[in-house]
Amino acid sequence: MKVRNIITVLVIHGGCLTLAMILSQLISGAADKPTNLVVNHSFEAVKRVSTARKPIPEGWQFYIIALPAEGYCDEGKAVTGKLSFKFSLSEKGKAFLHSRAFDVEPKAMYRIRLLSCGKGSISIEMLWWQSYPAPLTQSKQHRDTMKEAVKLSDSWRTLEITFKAPEDAKRAYLRIVATDGDVWVDDVEVKALP
Ligand SMILES: [Ca+2]
Numbered sequence: 001m002k003v004r005n006i007i008t009v010l011v012i013h014g015g016c017l018t019l020a021m022i023l024s025q026l027i028s029g030a031a032d033k034p035t036n037l038v039v040n041h042s043f044e045a046v047k048r049v050s051t052a053r054k055p056i057p058e059g060w061q062f063y064i065i066a067l068p069a070e071g072y073c074d075e076g077k078a079v080t081g082k083l084s085f086k087f088s089l090s091e092k093g094k095a096f097l098h099s100r101a102f103d104v105e106p107k108a109m110y111r112i113r114l115l116s117c118g119k120g121s122i123s124i125e126m127l128w129w130q131s132y133p134a135p136l137t138q139s140k141q142h143r144d145t146m147k148e149a150v151k152l153s154d155s156w157r158t159l160e161i162t163f164k165a166p167e168d169a170k171r172a173y174l175r176i177v178a179t180d181g182d183v184w185v186d187d188v189e190v191k192a193l194p
Contacts (some may be wrong), residue, residue: 037110037190038174044081046073057085061098069093077184079115079156084186087176087178089120099131099136099174104165109193110147111162112174120181121149124161128169162193168185 039059045090046055054072056062062071067090074086085094093153104110116122123146128139144163 016170021085035191035194038188039100041080041188042081042186043073043083043085046083052084052175057102060085063096063098064073064093065096066092066094069095071097071178074184075193076187077117077156079186081186084184087118087120087183087185089178089181089183091180093180097176097178097185098127099188101171101173102190104128104169104172105192106165106169107165109162110165110172110190111160112188112190113158113160114176114185114188115158116150116152116183116185117156118152118181118183119154119176120183121179122151123149123152123177123179123184125161125177126157127174127175128166129171129175130168132171132173133140138168139169149177149179156184156186166192 034072040057043057043060046053046056047058054070055078057073069087069089071085073083073089075083076086078084079188085097089095089096110126112124112126114124125143125145127143128141130137130139146161150159174188176185177183
């Protein structure tokens with residue numbers, strides 16, 4: 001809620017307005033702001049499957065599609081915090097990083113932003129579901145993707161794309177696809193546009 005609106009409420013209610021009411025208006029105002037639908041967006045929270053394995057980010061799933069490939073939270077580069085997610089791939093390697101699934105509104109617009117750098121290429125996809133996780137029911141338009149993968153460089157750059165949720169979509173998750181070499185990702189954001 002804007003300060004002007006709070007002042008209007010104060011005028012209407014006069015002395016009856018309590019501090020609790022002001023706070024409640026401020027809290028509801030904050031809830032109206034679009035929030036990042038991706039948890040652990042900067043890859044700072046990690047989990048270790050075993051002491052021998054490299055740490056992977058909480059709230060994300062890593063899938064190897066073509067070997068050799070690996071992926072882990074890396075201390076070598078970061079835009080914010082201390083860690084980023086690093087795909088380490090050979091020329092033939094391919095891997096997916098999936099966010100945790102989140103609720104979506106049918107036909108709403110979702111803007112995805114992330115920062116990335118490296119020697120390889122990256123692409124952003126959204127997977128849409130009528131129902132997820134169980135029962136698993138895909139939307140008729142199940143996958144939206146960038147037209148082509150983006151070739152990266154050693155400098156961090158922002159990638160952004162907006163997708164429209166299909167009319168039967170209730171759930172979705174983000175898929176980050178890396179190929180052709182080492183790729184770092186940090187500060188991932190998925191927001192519903194007003
Ligand atoms: Ca980070």
